[in-house]
Amino acid sequence: MSEKMQRITLASRPVGEPTDENFNLETLDVPDIGEGEVLVRNHYMSLDPYMRGRMDDAKSYAAPVPIGGTMEAGTVGEVIASNHPGFAPGDFAFGMLGWATHGVGKGAEMRKLDPNLAPITTALGVLGMPGFTGWFGLMEFGRPKEGETLVVAAATGPVGSMVGQVAKNLGLRVVGIAGGAEKCKMAVETYGFDACIDHYAFETASDLRKALKAECPKGIDIYFENVGGKVLDAVLPMMNPFGRIPLCGMIAWYNAGALGAEASAEALTGPRMWRSILVNFLSVNGFIISNHFDKYPDFLRAVGPMMAQGKIAFVEDIADGLENAPEAFRGLLKGRNKGKQLVKLI
Amino acid sequence: MSEKMQRITLASRPVGEPTDENFNLETLDVPDIGEGEVLVRNHYMSLDPYMRGRMDDAKSYAAPVPIGGTMEAGTVGEVIASNHPGFAPGDFAFGMLGWATHGVGKGAEMRKLDPNLAPITTALGVLGMPGFTGWFGLMEFGRPKEGETLVVAAATGPVGSMVGQVAKNLGLRVVGIAGGAEKCKMAVETYGFDACIDHYAFETASDLRKALKAECPKGIDIYFENVGGKVLDAVLPMMNPFGRIPLCGMIAWYNAGALGAEASAEALTGPRMWRSILVNFLSVNGFIISNHFDKYPDFLRAVGPMMAQGKIAFVEDIADGLENAPEAFRGLLKGRNKGKQLVKLI
Structure with missing residues (x-):
């Protein structure tokens, strides 16, 4: 029996505040990986206000999430399998793998994280x-x-x-x-x-x-x-x-x-x-x-030293479990979170 | 008997389109000039949309014209008397001397014009x-x-x-x-x-x-x-x-x-x-x-040659006489003019 994963898809487009009916929690097989791809067991996913826009079918800077599609999110986790030379099992990686416990991404679109430099969650917030x-x-x-x-x-x-x-x-x-x-x-x-x-x-x-x-x-x-x-x-x-x-x-x-x-x-x-x-x-x-990712190294060069000198504080709010993501997301849109809103997936 | 001049002052603040009642045409003595000042017989004044804003008593980038004050305008004309070393009688000058047949300005705030280089009216429009x-x-x-x-x-x-x-x-x-x-x-x-x-x-x-x-x-x-x-x-x-x-x-x-x-x-x-x-x-x-007058020489350097090469056309609409300025101004706000709206004052 193959390993199972969970994901949350967009079931219907919300009118106003998203309700539980707009989301669908699915269990499915963990997919195989193709050439250049990486399979990650996500440890954390990010919740951000922009996701509300993706649920609407309006012209915006990014295409909407299609009905039945996995909700978008930045994720950090551990590489389980890799067909990309930049990643090996056991590595930690940032990717846009969505509201899901596992995800397959192109290695070229992912970023390796060093958990000794900073907690991997910071790649979704203060350093992300x-x-x-x-x-x-x-x-x-x-x-x-x-x-x-x-x-x-x-x-x-x-x-x-x-x-x-x-x-x-x-x-x-x-x-x-x-x-x-x-x-x-x-x-x-x-x-x-x-x-x-x-x-x-x-x-x-x-x-x-x-x-x-x-x-x-x-x-x-x-x-x-x-x-x-x-x-x-x-x-x-x-x-x-x-x-x-x-x-x-x-x-x-x-x-x-x-x-x-x-x-x-x-x-x-x-x-x-x-x-x-x-x-x-x-x-x-x-x-x-996303139009300015070429400046990301400049950001790390500027803010990294400030972090190291203790000049940049950060706070994280961590919801527990993928099934609690919709409620945490509603809370985010209402400002109930105190720091960067994350969801723990493992 | 001293020489007379005419000016138009703001009689009251308009509600919507300015009416004749909002303006007052006055006849008064041509004033004397003080230290550093220049007296000009205006030949043309400019009409511009920004003047409508000056008639309101709202916070804006410039102070409103006070009730009883001369309506603002850019003017070009001939110097009659000068207490400023940069100007002599017979010179042509641009200034902000208002809706008036004559005006006194500080020489330091005026600009001498060479009528052989371009018609003086261009200082109010295409080159102004x-x-x-x-x-x-x-x-x-x-x-x-x-x-x-x-x-x-x-x-x-x-x-x-x-x-x-x-x-x-x-x-x-x-x-x-x-x-x-x-x-x-x-x-x-x-x-x-x-x-x-x-x-x-x-x-x-x-x-x-x-x-x-x-x-x-x-x-x-x-x-x-x-x-x-x-x-x-x-x-x-x-x-x-x-x-x-x-x-x-x-x-x-x-x-x-x-x-x-x-x-x-x-x-x-x-x-x-x-x-x-x-x-x-x-x-x-x-x-x-007006916040960028330091760039005016750059403008002349860039556009002057284009003018000389016939690459920049311009059209002027000239109303005749100060008393016709309010009607020409209403026309401007309604888009009745075809080119740069001026008022001939002499």
Whole structure:
């Protein structure tokens, strides 16, 4: 009898928040590997907000997951079998092997990990795609300068916490926005932000803006944008002339869906947004990190030493078992996680 | 009896389109000049869309014109008296002397013109602020590459016609949008655009988009944005990955006013706009040319030779007499002018 594996496929496209019915947990045989391929027993998978977008059938930067297809995810695990010269059984590897206990990938598209240098989970968070996203977006499109003020939402997330910590190291004033007092405490105490504002404490964008003004007396020079919604509405009018907005997500609008998104934003109209960009000479740059993987070595060179010097903290939330991934994913979309959300698969 | 002059002041702030009641034509004595100042008999003044913004009392990149203050404008004329070593009576000079037959300016803030090099009116249009705006925005934020497709609205205006002609010279496909068949003909025949679409012929953004798609088979790489409204709504979903949007105006929304603007844009919501920027990795940069006057010599060095080689055409619309400036200004906001709108003052 061949070895069995489990995976979660997309059963149907969600309307709003994904429900259990949108996912299907399947048991199947572990597949054979072909030429140049590697079989991995996944130890951890990553959960990230972008996955919500992949569940919709809307034109976006990446093709949607097809109905019946395995949900996408970054994974780390141990190589069991290899037809690729770069990998041998017992090696640890990062790959995009999806919501699954095992996966087969092309060796050329995987990356070998040294578990003695850093815990393998960091390849999914602080040293992986989220950390790289934060560092790259800040440096490339944020163009930080000492003494400036930076605001980042989802401050304790793996992207936001990287943005804030790198900016602090460069001498900026860093103000986070997070959901709940506990996360705000973490932003200041664990990640060293100058201040962090609990957006749950403010019902309207204008109230949130008042609180931001108290913490950003010189306005905002960089808004690292990954949430949209009320936070964006609060921040936009506070941007200083020549401000920069690296834009890599709008999680607050994700569950609204591709078309329904409009309904949730009475206040933030297109013309008002456009006018803000114009009158303050803002630079808004949308990006997705997969277009910039050529810069990944630069990231490791820049952030690796900061990690080694203890200047970059990270926190992980680990859900246990593939079957609990959908609930952990819903929690992520609602901000229930405190650090980088992972799922333990072994 | 001292010499008399006329000026137009802002009598009240307009709601929507400016009416005659918003302006006041005054006759007063020509003022004396102080240290470092120059008195000019204005021959021409410029009318530009940005002036509509100055009539509102909203936070913007420039202070509003105060009630009772002279309306702002760029002017060219002959120096009558000078307390500045750079200017002598009989010289021609460009200045920001406002809607007025005469004006006193600081010599340090004026520019001497050589009427033998180019007609002095060009200092208000093709070789002045509008032409410079088009060239700078295209080169700095548009980052044009041969073979790409550029779209610019207000194609026959002094900004749009410069953008299109420079882009054509760089080997881009250039598609204009203009109001009316006559302007479209002018864009193609006078300015050498590859095509021009009459936005009056399309009631909705989606119909306009269909027409654009026919002329932009490879999508749009650069949208030089100076109008907002229906055109923006049509263009945004057509932007190619890594597209660039230099943003220097939104004339379609100006008359709507700072707060009323929302009403005119049912379709183009903030989230939809933000999503377009994100999913196509767009670069949107707001700018106003007055922040970049240090690059003006570069502009003259780049465009001067193209002018001399007959590669840059320009068209001027000249209204006669200061008293006709308000009506010409309303015409400008409605797109009734065909070329750069000037007012002859002598």
